Amino acid sequence: MVNVKSPSVKTQFSSAAQDLLDWYDKHARQLPWRIGPQARKNGVMPDPYRVWLSEIMLQQTTVPHAAPYFEKFTTLWPNANELAEAENDDVMREWAGLGYYARARNLHKCAKALAELERFPDTIEGLLALPGVGPYTAAAVGAIAFDLPIAPVDGNVERVISRLMTIGGDGSATGWAADKKEITQCVQALVPKRSGDFAQAMMDLGSGVCTPKSPNCGQCPWAKYCLAHREGNMESYPAKAKRKPQPIRKGRAFIVVSEGKVLLQRRPDKGLLGGMLMPLSSEWIEAEGGTDIPFPLEAEWQAKGQARHVFTHFVLHWDVFVAHVDARPNSLEGDWIAMDKVIDSGVPTVGKKALKLALL
CATH class of the missing domain: 1.10.340.30 (Hypothetical protein; domain 2)
Known part of the structure; x- marks a missing residue:
């Protein structure tokens, strides 16, 4: 040295x-x-x-x-x-x-x-x-x-x-x-x-x-x-530290479609993906938790597969579900974005993955 x-x-x-x-x-x-x-x-x-x-x-x-x-x-x-x-x-x-x-x-x-x-x-x-x-x-x-x-x-x-x-x-x-x-x-x-x-x-x-x-x-x-x-x-050089496997979190993405538009909600300003428009989602919990994740409203939900995304400190396994409803539910707040524009509406990559699974 x-x-x-x-x-x-x-x-x-x-x-x-x-x-x-x-x-x-x-x-x-x-x-x-x-x-x-x-x-x-x-x-x-x-x-x-x-x-x-x-x-x-x-x-x-x-x-x-x-x-x-x-x-x-x-x-x-x-x-x-x-x-x-x-x-x-x-x-x-x-x-x-x-x-x-x-x-x-x-x-x-x-x-x-x-x-x-x-x-x-x-x-x-x-x-x-x-x-x-x-x-x-x-x-x-x-x-x-x-x-x-x-x-x-x-x-x-x-x-x-x-x-x-x-x-x-x-x-x-x-x-x-x-x-x-x-x-x-x-x-x-x-x-x-x-x-x-x-x-x-x-x-x-x-x-x-x-x-x-x-x-x-x-x-x-x-x-x-x-x-x-x-x-x-x-x-x-430099000596490489042994990397620990990233923890896995799981959750559900809920893609709600009505009259050709998709419901997005803005995340809180503070925290991960702060201020970004995202599909409705459950909390992201530790994979070992095993807690049953409820749907946000009564509808015919179709499973569309799993979107996986690597964040800095964890990997998300996001099960994607879509529901087409006739009337926009009053119980859910957010922005309704046209289906042909929702992918390019400012949704971050992880949200795009879920939307593409559900809509394309």
Whole structure:
């Protein structure tokens, strides 16, 4: 393991930072929210709104999945003021499919906060004061949009530095937490003047070259520095914790159809899928519970199969039932959406799975 306080090590890895930037100048990904390295060298800086929006979308989401949403959002709402004026339902509808819906609620709150400011915050303290902006997002926006001398550290960057400096962890949560602090210090010690390009180069290196499995060391600008590569055991870093099997929860989805429309209900703002339109549902209970789940009204319910969905902390087994009723039941509140529009009405992925089973 290296000692980043050693002058000789700092000199060694200062050269590595420049090598990474040289590589990035040639191989930078073209992304809809990114200003390329040559343009930045010519003084063109990215719109911080676009950087912020992309970073919020990329949390727990891949670039290919997020890019179409980014294009859609920036077409509908090209700046923070216009996003702030949007209806919350419209924002949630356009977000549907990106998951982690608290991000969408915080995105809208943050846009409203930005609209009240004279300019986009250009300090870490100012960025951290925004709703939904944590240390990683503040560092990413600060570095990429304003060239602040700070390095955002995500999972890709952690893996790169873990291998570069053989900071491996012992596979335990405690051990890796300590190592993540050291990795952050190590990355910070490497930050050059072109901090925005350096941050994006690290992201590109981790996502496309120093991958979790079968890293492409032949294309890596840091292969000659990498201690794990020198040992020939790159995939051993960082040490992988044993994954526990995810618990299973079960429930029932109730698709009620009347006069060509489907009943949807909005979930509470707080909690899982907060504020999203969803089919009627029972509670989601532990699979071992075995409690009988009642239907919400008397009707001829048809079983349509089981929708399965993986959340962060559990897997849902959702038994789907559909009932066609002549009159809309007064006992059930919600929005009645036309059958040909219900799939695209802003329902999250798990809800779409149930609706497709019942209606298609």
